[in-house]
Amino acid sequence: MTIYKIPENLKTIIFDIDATLYTNPEYAQSQIDVLIKRYGKETGISEEEAQKNVKAFQKKYEEENQGKKISLGNTLKALGISIETTTLWRNELIIPENYLKKDEKLAEILLELKKKYSLICVTNNSVLPARRTLKALGIDEIISEIIGLDVSHVSKPAKEPFLMAARQTGAENDECLSVGDRFDIDLRIPMELGMGAILVDGVEDVYKLPELLGKH
DSSP states (O other), rough: EEEEOTTTTOOOOEETTTTTTTTOOOHHHHHHHHHHHHHHHHTOOOOHHHHHHHHHHHHHHHTTTOOOOHHHHHHHHHTOOOHHHHHHHHHHOOOGGGGGOOOOOHHHHHHHHHHTTTTEESSSSSSHHHHHHHHHTTOTTOOOOOOOOHHHSSOOOSSOOOOOOOOHOOOOOEEEEEEEOOOOIHHHHHTTTOEEEOOOOSHHHHHHHHHHTTTT
C-alpha cells in the first residue's frame, strides 16, 4: 500500500473494482485475454497477433508518454474498436462468478466505512459485469453506485468518471479519496483534480482502510 494523500474532510471513497476489491490474478488476466481474443476474431487476425498488437501499442504509448500506462479500453479504441463495442464485449464475455466468491471480511470492512463515508465504484468495466463482480463478492448491496464505461463513455484515466463520482455523492473534489491498484489509471488524474489517493496491492490492503482512515 502507498498512501499519497488522505483528504482532511473525507466524504467519499471512490473504489476501483478489479484487482482492488478482490485479489485474483487469474480472473483479472482473463478479462484482458477474452477481450484481446475477441479483438483478433473481429479483425480477422490470430489471437497471438492481437496480443502483439496490443502490447506493441501499449509499449509505444509508454515510451511517448514518460512511462505512463494506458488502459486496455483506450488501447483497443486506438486500434479501431470503439468504447461502445468493447462495452458489449465485456457484457458478453466477462463471467466473474466463475472466479470469485463471497468475501465476508470485505463486506464487514465496507459496512464499517459506509457508516462514515459515501462509497462508489469507478471502473473501466461496463456496469453489468461490474455489478456481477460485486454480487459475487457479496457486496453489491453495500456499494450500490457504479460508474462504468457505459455510464461515462470514457476509460480511465479520464477525469470524467471521477468528477461524476464526486457529483453523484455530493462531494467536492478535495473531499474524495480514490483507491485503486494502478497509479496511472486509478490515481494520477484524481490527484490532479485535488482528490486523495491510495495505491493498493489487492483486497488485503482494503481491509486496512478503517484503521488507517481512523487515524486521520
